[in-house]
Amino acid sequence: MEAAAGSRIIPQMNFNQNSASSRRQAKLVSSFFNASEVSVALHSNSNDTKNTVIRELSLRLPAQRKDFVGRTFCSAGVCTYPGDTIGSHSHSAEEKIGVMLLNLGGPDSLHDVQPFLFNLISFVFPGCSVPSTPLAQLISVLRAPKSKEGYAAIGGGSPLRKITDEQASALKLALEAKEVSANVYVAMRYWHPFTEEAVHQASHKNEMILAKEIKRDRITRLVVLPLYPQYSISTTGSSVRVLRDMFREDTHLSRLPVAIIQSWYQREGYIKSMADLIEKELHVFPNPEETMIFFSAHGVPVSYVEDAGDPYRDQMEECIFLIMQELKSRGISNNHTLAYQSRVGPVQWLKPYTDEVLVELGQQGVKSLLAVPVSFVSEHIETLEEIDMEYKELALESGIVNWGRVPALNCTSSFITDLADAVIEALPSAQAISTTNTTSDEAENDIVRYAIKMFFGSILAFILLLSPKLFVEDSKEIVEDYIEEPML
Secondary structure, eight states: OTTGGGOOEEOOOOOOTTOHHHHHHHHHHHHHOOOSOEEOOEEOTTOOEEOOOOOOOOOOSSOOOSSOTTOOEEOHHHHOOOSSOOOOOOOOTTOOEEEEEEEOOOOSSGGGHHHHHHHHHHHHSTTOSSOHHHHHHHHHHHHHHHHHHHHHHTTSSOSHHHHHHHHHHHHHHHHHHTTOOEEEEEEESSSSSBHHHHHHHHHOSSOOOHHHHHHHHTOOEEEEEESOSSOOTTTHHHHHHHHHHHHHTSTTGGGSEEEEEEEOTTOHHHHHHHHHHHHHHHTTSSSGGGOEEEEEEEOOBHHHHHTTOOOHHHHHHHHHHHHHHHHHHTTOOOOEEEEEEOOOSSSOBSSSBHHHHHHHHHHTTOOEEEEEETTOSSOOHIIIIIIIIIIHHHHHHTTOOEEEEOOOOTTOHHHHHHHHHHHHHHGGGOEEGGGSOHHHHHHHHHHHHHHHHHHHHHHHHHHHTSOHHHHHHHHHHHHHHHOOOOOO
């Protein structure tokens, strides 16, 4: 298993050049993987180093489903390493390792709901040519009462910060068990501690000058680990852009070797951990073999995938395939399906939609259903309220009799151990952000801005097409339809 988990290769990307969509895909992915050949050294539990061999992987639509288990994709724009192999790497006594966990964040209390929504909506539409800040303020104020009801139903706030802190502590211990001493920090995109605050935190606790902070903490090598198994420009991409820009603006931080793990849905430890949870929950049902396994993932606008080349859908489908392959190896061959939840506004999001599929399954006579929140590794409002309450109620109303839900991974030991392995394997590939490809980064930002403007513009156009009277009378209902509970 140690060897299988160690195949971490940055692939060389191949595309169908006859497709305009494929060319956009190539442009985006090249900004993440701008080196054609990269190898990463594997560390065993005793910190011995093994060299890996460069392999070639194609990005296909739809994704091919083989030889993915155990691979981690780092950002070649940040953590490329020249040459055919990386030689032996040892952690010297002077080296200080840092690990930064990225997540979206969520309001800690009901009082925080409105400012959190404002942050999320404002950050969703950065750099748009329309006045997004006033609209963000309007939407956040109108949406807050309904959002507060959801958070009140799960205890008065999001548990995401607490769980992420627990994951950080568990990861630190797992690394220490592998003889790697590291400081583990938490950075949230839309709530405290913001990514900006985490950079200060990772460097130093008291002084305000970043260069002095990072010197005091003596971090000499940093691994950035987004807590999103699958990559999306709206999650990992958004947080990484902020982090990258911040580091480049600081003379000292720009020279700090950084490795960014872009996605890790293929890792054997993650796949097995998910399969363990599913297998355990299946045994709760009266007839486990007749239970439908229902994967529910957070959706993204279709334009992100088809126009901006977001690999999220392909990675999600590949992830489901790998989980089901693992279950089949254990003699579990249940029917399964994938749907996407939490769509927002009048634009088209990835289909099929979770709520619609639940109704259809009930109509088809499915009586037992096990929901699996596959894009989330921590409990939060979309698992505790949207799935556990809203979707459960809808499923039961649609004719499903036996309902169950797989818990999020949270601090599952096998999962945390695998994250520790991913961090160790990424360390040798760290490279100073100041040496990355600025042209590729600009190309990536152009595509991301295009996707965001398409999404935002469609909503704004829809609103402006309404009569002034209708907009005034029904503005609250209209706006609330656009901002459902986000990825928290």
